[in-house]
Amino acid sequence: MGYVVETIDLRAYYMLRRGSVKAVDGVNLKIGEREIVGVVGESGCGKSTLSRVLALDFIPPLKLVGGKIIIDGEDVTSIPISEARKRIAGTKISLIPQSAMNAIIPVTRVKDYIADVVKEKTGLPREKIVDMARKRFEEIGLPPIALDMYPFELSGGMRQRVLIALATLLNPSLLIADEPTSALDVSTQKMVLTTLYNVFKMGLTKSIMFITHDIATVRQIATRIVVMYAGKIVEDGPTEDLIHNPFHPYSKALMFSILTPEPEVRKRVEQTGGIAGEPPSLINPPPGCRFHPRCPYAMDVCRREEPPMIEVEKGRFVACWLYAKK
Amino acid sequence: MSTILEVKNLAKIYEIGYIRKRQIVAVDKVSFSVKKGEIISLVGESGSGKTTTARMILRLIKPTSGVIKFMGRDIWRDLRGGSDLRWYWRNVNGVFQDPFSSFNPTHRIRDFMYRAFNLFNEKLDRDTKERLVREALQMVGLIPDEVLNRRPFELSGGMRQRVMIARIFLIRPMLVIADEPTSMIDATLRLGILRLFSKLREEIGTTIMFITHDMGLAYYISDRIMVMYRGKIIEEGTPDEIVNNPKHEYTRNLLDSIPKLYTSWFK
Numbered sequence: 001m002g003y004v005v006e007t008i009d010l011r012a013y014y015m016l017r018r019g020s021v022k023a024v025d026g027v028n029l030k031i032g033e034r035e036i037v038g039v040v041g042e043s044g045c046g047k048s049t050l051s052r053v054l055a056l057d058f059i060p061p062l063k064l065v066g067g068k069i070i071i072d073g074e075d076v077t078s079i080p081i082s083e084a085r086k087r088i089a090g091t092k093i094s095l096i097p098q099s100a101m102n103a104i105i106p107v108t109r110v111k112d113y114i115a116d117v118v119k120e121k122t123g124l125p126r127e128k129i130v131d132m133a134r135k136r137f138e139e140i141g142l143p144p145i146a147l148d149m150y151p152f153e154l155s156g157g158m159r160q161r162v163l164i165a166l167a168t169l170l171n172p173s174l175l176i177a178d179e180p181t182s183a184l185d186v187s188t189q190k191m192v193l194t195t196l197y198n199v200f201k202m203g204l205t206k207s208i209m210f211i212t213h214d215i216a217t218v219r220q221i222a223t224r225i226v227v228m229y230a231g232k233i234v235e236d237g238p239t240e241d242l243i244h245n246p247f248h249p250y251s252k253a254l255m256f257s258i259l260t261p262e263p264e265v266r267k268r269v270e271q272t273g274g275i276a277g278e279p280p281s282l283i284n285p286p287p288g289c290r291f292h293p294r295c296p297y298a299m300d301v302c303r304r305e306e307p308p309m310i311e312v313e314k315g316r317f318v319a320c321w322l323y324a325k326k
Numbered sequence: 327m328s329t330i331l332e333v334k335n336l337a338k339i340y341e342i343g344y345i346r347k348r349q350i351v352a353v354d355k356v357s358f359s360v361k362k363g364e365i366i367s368l369v370g371e372s373g374s375g376k377t378t379t380a381r382m383i384l385r386l387i388k389p390t391s392g393v394i395k396f397m398g399r400d401i402w403r404d405l406r407g408g409s410d411l412r413w414y415w416r417n418v419n420g421v422f423q424d425p426f427s428s429f430n431p432t433h434r435i436r437d438f439m440y441r442a443f444n445l446f447n448e449k450l451d452r453d454t455k456e457r458l459v460r461e462a463l464q465m466v467g468l469i470p471d472e473v474l475n476r477r478p479f480e481l482s483g484g485m486r487q488r489v490m491i492a493r494i495f496l497i498r499p500m501l502v503i504a505d506e507p508t509s510m511i512d513a514t515l516r517l518g519i520l521r522l523f524s525k526l527r528e529e530i531g532t533t534i535m536f537i538t539h540d541m542g543l544a545y546y547i548s549d550r551i552m553v554m555y556r557g558k559i560i561e562e563g564t565p566d567e568i569v570n571n572p573k574h575e576y577t578r579n580l581l582d583s584i585p586k587l588y589t590s591w592f593k
Contacts, residue, residue, distance in 0.1 A: 042512040185371040190583040216585040257513045259542035260587050261569045
């Protein structure tokens with residue numbers, strides 16, 4: 001199986017005057033075909049930056065510092081960024097940004113907006129693009145009349161689905177959705193998630209990378225979950241295994257802090273505590289394992305050396321000294 | 327247990343437009359009562375009128391009709407003048423959703439905390455004030471020397487929300503209205519904040535009313551949950567009753583659409 005995207009020791013920092021913010025710092029991530037990868041973590045852990053980096057959206061102060069991004073077998077970091085962007089944006093990698101609710105220009109009809117965006121990328125005639133969009137709208141269950149409407153006439157859920165339609169119009173290899181549901185009401189959330197899942201099922205995109213802070217949401221559709229902490233991946237494994245038996249102390253803490261209306265969750269929350277402390281500054285991250293100041297199992301080695309990513313069980317990777325010894 | 331807050335037929339109707347008037351019924355004849363020492367949650371989606379209800383109870387917006395009684399006094403008719411209002415806000419106080427806009431960004435945390443003493447009737451000297459402020463900050467797990475001289479933008483969201491709660495520990499009101507107190511806070515810090523509210527009840531015996539869209543939070547913390555939909559309270563019960571045996575169709579739909587950790591919709 002080929003990889004849709006592969007990153008090797010990827011480093012992307014925000015270069016500020018008072019120092020560089022190491023938002024993505026040594027990330028090794030492989031996304032295969034037919035995968036929905038959920039990237040979870042708290043705010044400021046670098047998950048949104050990772051999505052921007054994969055979409056090659058380098059606007060200063062964000063800068064690629066090191067590492068490689070390989071998209072469909074091609075190393076895009078070896079060619080100039082603007083050239084690479086032209087080649088991959090929309091066709092290979094498509095991004096639904098976080099503020100998608102406000103991403104569409106409010107005074108342009110949906111169809112004109114879609115036509116403008118896609119024409120810029122492909123040079124196809126407008127009529128053809130609008131036809132494609134109409135077909136896509138029908139496929140994902142949006143009323144085609146929405147094409148003739150203005151964005152402000154659409155509800156939040158509709159707008160989000162319009163963007164899903166637009167993002168998948170050119171059948172990308174990887175669709176990156178950055179917090180696509182966080183601003184929506186729960187019933188609308190379910191609808192948007194269902195749409196994303198259908199887009200995947202119908203093969204309109206090969207793979208999806210779903211970025212969120214809400215594990216309960218992402219676990220609904222993800223086949224694999226990647227946990228990020230302070231710019232690094234700390235755990236990576238199949239959804240069910242990771243949910244039921246997280247390895248990394250941070251994944252455990254994250255799992256324990258979820259409040260969903262389920263009796264087992266309530267019981268567990270009453271017994272266990274949350275974790276103390278706050279995520280570290282990414283300008284001066286702590287040495288060694290970045291989680292050690294908050295970790296209840298921290299040992300000497302954690303304070304000195306960075307833990308390697310090791311495969312504990314088949315397909316389950318974790319970067320923690322607790323498992324490195326075994 | 328005695329009733330501390332009683333709400334009867336409370337309604338708020340907003341009118342929009344000057345020539346062609348349109349009415350929006352935000353809260354539609356809501357009645358409920360809260361007992362002393364209870365933790366109660368008002369759960370609803372955006373636009374259900376939950377925040378409007380909270381603001382009316384906090385005496386921030388005037389209801390169109392209906393009665394809110396706190397300890398037997400009608401808060402919109404029986405309270406007159408500064409001293410009555412001071413009495414009310416000394417006893418009923420709020421924690422708000424957005425820790426970023428709840429503070430004046432140019433004031434130091436010390437000034438913010440000291441201002442709470444304006445609600446007090448007793449005159450305290452500076453040393454006592456300083457001691458009380460420090461105690462309150464320690465209660466919520468903040469180190470006084472680290473925060474007192476800083477300004478809100480120098481603190482993280484979680485710390486700011488802690489300062490808001492420290493203020494509640496200082497005022498020691500009988501009723502706290504907490505409007506989405508954890509929605510802007512990261513998952514791993516959320517539980518800590520919720521624990522502070524439980525602590526508030528244990529130590530001071532405060533009655534707490536949570537206004538939230540998060541059924542999971544309500545399920546975990548409350549003694550009683552009220553579900554609000556389109557301005558009306560459509561269901562009320564203990565957390566287990568609501569979650570395991572919802573009666574109203576809307577509640578059932580709501581619970582169905584909440585993603586669960588241990589089950590998936592698509593598998």
